[in-house]
Amino acid sequence: MKKGDQSAFEQLYKTYYENLCVYLKSYTSDHAKIEDTVQDVFIKLWHKRKRLSVKKSLKSYLYRAAYNTLMDSYRKQQRNDEMLSSYYHTAVMRAIETDTTIKTDKITKMKSCIELLPGKCKQVFVESKISGLKRAQVAENLNITIKTVEGHITKAYALLKMCLETTT
Structure with missing residues (x-):
């Protein structure tokens, strides 16, 4: 595979794809996320094949890579959710401030008119x-x-x- 042998890569893919999906099923029930994660692992593997140095076994490497990729995607999603929540909070606070300002202006105008x-x-x-x-x-x-x-x-x-x- 290091030399670019696609048939070796395909064999590796066929051997481990479903096993990695089953493994990730213990961490999430989101089937689409599982498939995307496993595909990302194999894409990264193919791109890094020339400089890849597996110390123990390729199987352990793939399982660890699948786990880390899944956790990274959840961390990224959590950061995005926190950022969106922060934007939402800021927007709500600005709306409240604007609404209060408008209300105060209207009350002031009404008092002036009553006078x-x-x-x-x-x-x-x-x-x-x-x-x-x-x-x-x-x-x-x-x-x-x-x-x-x-x-x-x-x-x-x-x-x-x-x-x-x-x-x-």
């Missing part, structure tokens, strides 16, 4: 929508009718909508 509402309209809107008082309570507190409260709230919504559209 621009006319006196009584602002007072009715704040008591009703921000403090959460019922319309009847707001009417009683401000000594106005419920219809007037509803009118101020309707007016406040219209003014806020215009204000927010012009500031965005």
Whole structure:
């Protein structure tokens, strides 16, 4: 095989391919990964054939190479998974930061627009929508009718909508 004899390589392949697949089956049930690993071992063997120096037996060498190749592929996959997880985490954190920034900006704009509402309209809107008082309570507190409260709230919504559209 060192001299490039393909028939010797093919014989080696036929002899050990299935045995190596069975051996790797004890480490993983992923049949495609097993086949890819064993094929990689034989490809490397062919490419390194001229400088290959087997100390003990070729069989031991092939089993050790198959095991190491499989473990290397799992380590590489684990690094890729960790890297993807890191990218995902970074993207999520950026999205949260951006979302928080947008939310803070909108709240600031809304507060500014509420401050621009006319006196009584602002007072009715704040008591009703921000403090959460019922319309009847707001009417009683401000000594106005419920219809007037509803009118101020309707007016406040219209003014806020215009204000927010012009500031965005």
